[in-house]
Amino acid sequence: xxxxxxxxIATEVTKYDRFFEQRRNAAGELGHSTYQKVTAALRMxxxxxxxxxxxxxxxxxxxxxxxxxxxxVVAIVNVFGSTYLRAPNAQDTARLxxxxxxxxxxxxxxxxxCMHWSWKNCPAAxxxxxxxxxxxxxxxxxxxxxxxxxxxxAFFGMPGSCNDINVLQRSPLMTxxxxxxxxLVEFEANGHKYNYGYFLADGIYPRWQTFVKPIIQPRVPxxxxxxxxxxxxxxxxxxxxxxxxxxxxxxxxxxxxxxxGSRRPRIPLPPMPLRPRTSMDPPRNIPGPNN
Numbered sequence: 227x228x229x230x231x232x233x234x235i236a237t238e239v240t241k242y243d244r245f246f247e248q249r250r251n252a253a254g255e256l257g258h259s260t261y262q263k264v265t266a267a268l269r270m271x272x273x274x275x276x277x278x279x280x281x282x283x284x285x286x287x288x289x290x291x292x293x294x295x296x297x298x299v300v301a302i303v304n305v306f307g308s309t310y311l312r313a314p315n316a317q318d319t320a321r322l323x324x325x326x327x328x329x330x331x332x333x334x335x336x337x338x339x340c341m342h343w344s345w346k347n348c349p350a351a352x353x354x355x356x357x358x359x360x361x362x363x364x365x366x367x368x369x370x371x372x373x374x375x376x377x378x379x380a381f382f383g384m385p386g387s388c389n390d391i392n393v394l395q396r397s398p399l400m401t402x403x404x405x406x407x408x409x410l411v412e413f414e415a416n417g418h419k420y421n422y423g424y425f426l427a428d429g430i431y432p433r434w435q436t437f438v439k440p441i442i443q444p445r446v447p448x449x450x451x452x453x454x455x456x457x458x459x460x461x462x463x464x465x466x467x468x469x470x471x472x473x474x475x476x477x478x479x480x481x482x483x484x485x486x487g488s489r490r491p492r493i494p495l496p497p498m499p500l501r502p503r504t505s506m507d508p509p510r511n512i513p514g515p516n517n
Contacts, residue, residue: 236264239301266291267298314378319409322372333413335423336370340390343367358386368393390430
């Protein structure tokens with residue numbers, strides 16, 4: 227994370243919650259600074275370290291570290307949630323369609339996939355329900371991401387014993403698409419016009435019109451075979467798979483629902499400015515939420 231981005235986050239969460247201000251205690255001594263509190267929260271969220279380890283780096287007690295994380299998460303969701311934790315609007319949809327069309331996939335909205343999030347502190351009585359193929363207790367996260375790894379849909383909380391199809395059957399995204407509340411998309415391919423978008427998915431997903439899966443045994447000329455082999459699969463992997471290493475870290479997460487309020491799980495993203503970037507944006511040093 228860049229220094230400018232860190233300072234911007236610290237400033238915004240301090241405006242939202244005075245807890246992050248440096249204040250004096252009853253004895254008149256200064257408490258922890260804003261940067262100490264924000265750093266403690268970010269280290270615990272980014273690396274999954276225990277709260278008592280913060281004392282070695284920032285001279286902060288365990289209870290204070292836990293409180294910093296809780297207040298920080300609530301502040302981030304309420305300050306930046308309207309920008310990043312939302313479905314794509316008309317402008318975002320147009321940007322997604324333009325980027326994917328330039329890569330040879332007109333009408334594509336993103337890549338959908340499920341990943342298992344390890345739940346280290348799962349209660350022993352629940353291990354059977356949340357046990358997956360990894361032989362550990364996990365919680366499933368369904369996500370849709372674009373080329374810049376902007377995750378605009380996340381459904382978190384299904385037990386680890388479920389596979390992608392089980393999660394899909396309860397996905398709020400599929401419910402909205404079935405009720406025709408999804409993004410408005412119009413594109414043309416092979417001389418046919420379509421009024422719905424699609425997602426790149428793995429082979430386990432059903433053969434629905436909203437999913438496009440890799441061609442296993444294509445019967446096309448050599449040139450089209452190369453496009454299918456070296457175009458579709460990398461196009462899918464450069465979205466979801468780049469978010470997996472951080473999203474599968476051990477944590478104290480518990481079962482939830484679609485991300486809402488303070489129970490939203492953390493979904494680590496690569497360093498990025500405070501809005502989805504595009505390849506057409508000029509480089510900037512100081513990001514802002516309205517830039």
